[in-house]
Amino acid sequence: MTTISDETGLSLERRSLxxxxxxxxTAACLPYLGxxxxxxxxxxxxxxxxxxxxxxxxxxxxxxxxxVLMDASVxxxxxxxxxxxxxxxxxxxxxxxxxAATGLLAPIMVGFPVQLVGTAIGGxxxxxxxxxxxLHDWVFGVVYGGFILQGLALGTLFVLxxxxxxxxxxxxxxxxxxxxxxxxxxxxxxxxxxxxxxxPAAMHTLWAVGGTTALPADRVLQRTTxxxxxxxxxxxxAVLAVTAVLLLAFRLRPAMPVRGPLAAAWVGxxxxxxxxxxxxxxxxxxxxxxxxxxxxxxMLTYAxxxxxxxxxxxxxxxLLRRRGA
Numbered sequence: 001m002t003t004i005s006d007e008t009g010l011s012l013e014r015r016s017l018x019x020x021x022x023x024x025x026t027a028a029c030l031p032y033l034g035x036x037x038x039x040x041x042x043x044x045x046x047x048x049x050x051x052x053x054x055x056x057x058x059x060x061x062x063x064x065x066x067x068v069l070m071d072a073s074v075x076x077x078x079x080x081x082x083x084x085x086x087x088x089x090x091x092x093x094x095x096x097x098x099x100a101a102t103g104l105l106a107p108i109m110v111g112f113p114v115q116l117v118g119t120a121i122g123g124x125x126x127x128x129x130x131x132x133x134x135l136h137d138w139v140f141g142v143v144y145g146g147f148i149l150q151g152l153a154l155g156t157l158f159v160l161x162x163x164x165x166x167x168x169x170x171x172x173x174x175x176x177x178x179x180x181x182x183x184x185x186x187x188x189x190x191x192x193x194x195x196x197x198x199x200p201a202a203m204h205t206l207w208a209v210g211g212t213t214a215l216p217a218d219r220v221l222q223r224t225t226x227x228x229x230x231x232x233x234x235x236x237x238a239v240l241a242v243t244a245v246l247l248l249a250f251r252l253r254p255a256m257p258v259r260g261p262l263a264a265a266w267v268g269x270x271x272x273x274x275x276x277x278x279x280x281x282x283x284x285x286x287x288x289x290x291x292x293x294x295x296x297x298x299m300l301t302y303a304x305x306x307x308x309x310x311x312x313x314x315x316x317x318x319l320l321r322r323r324g325a
Contacts, residue, residue: 052134271309277306
């Protein structure tokens with residue numbers, strides 16, 4: 001009776017926790033969704049005069065509609081991760097949107113607090129020659145604060161969900177990984193992804209220390225302490241992804257528990273792939289000044305970063321699939 005009572009209590013406690021996290025994830029979407037819907041309707045709340053967002057209104061309306069659907073998908077994921085029917089969803093249909101959500105939210109969860117600290121210590125005022133900001137400062141605080149809450153709530157729900165459904169895949173230590181799980185395909189994609197990550201990591205390092213190669217002229221003018229710190233964060237995610245994936249692929253630290261490097265590989269690889277993909281989409285958006293063009297080397301940096309993230313993700317997926325089999 002004691003065991004049954006304890007298990008029931010734990011079950012109720014877990015349901016209460018997941019319900020609370022689902023509510024937080026849903027509520028955290030409201031500021032972003034509210035602003036985007038207002039902008040689609042024609043409102044200028046949070047947008048200063050002269051902002052580039054006021055140009056190409058049709059394009060921006062379409063882009064805002066897409067991002068509304070993206071953020072609304074967080075609510076769908078929160079339901080999927082907390083309802084009984086979510087346990088029956090095919091793994092791929094869950095893994096792909098969670099990979100994208102992790103890759104888009106993790107850089108914000110790390111980068112935005114780092115930028116706030118950098119602004120407080122080193123200042124974040126743009127040079128006088130910089131262009132008019134495209135959003136008021138308070139918008140970033142509201143939106144990114146919501147993103148951080150989304151990431152914390154959704155990430156915790158995903159860990160609880162994965163522990164219940166796939167917990168066996170991250171048990172044990174690195175030396176327990178069978179050679180079949182870390183075979184030729186995983187090692188090949190791990191090495192290819194790691195080599196490909198070197199170039200974008202070098203470019204982000206260059207920008208973090210003050211270099212301007214491949215940066216558009218307007219971005220050069222707008223560099224502040226937060227810019228340099230954010231570039232350093234990008235380097236950090238590349239190092240995290242490459243280190244974790246190679247550690248798993250070649251079993252470099254045999255006594256280390258699998259769950260640590262596996263989580264790091266998932267977060268790092270998704271941050272490389274999804275965020276770089278998002279930057280490519282942003283770079284392809286029409287500019288109000290027809291003379292402005294994204295430098296080819298910058299696009300090459302983003303493309304290399306995205307492909308390396310995808311290759312490293314394939315290495316992790318291969319490990320999970322083979323170990324599960």
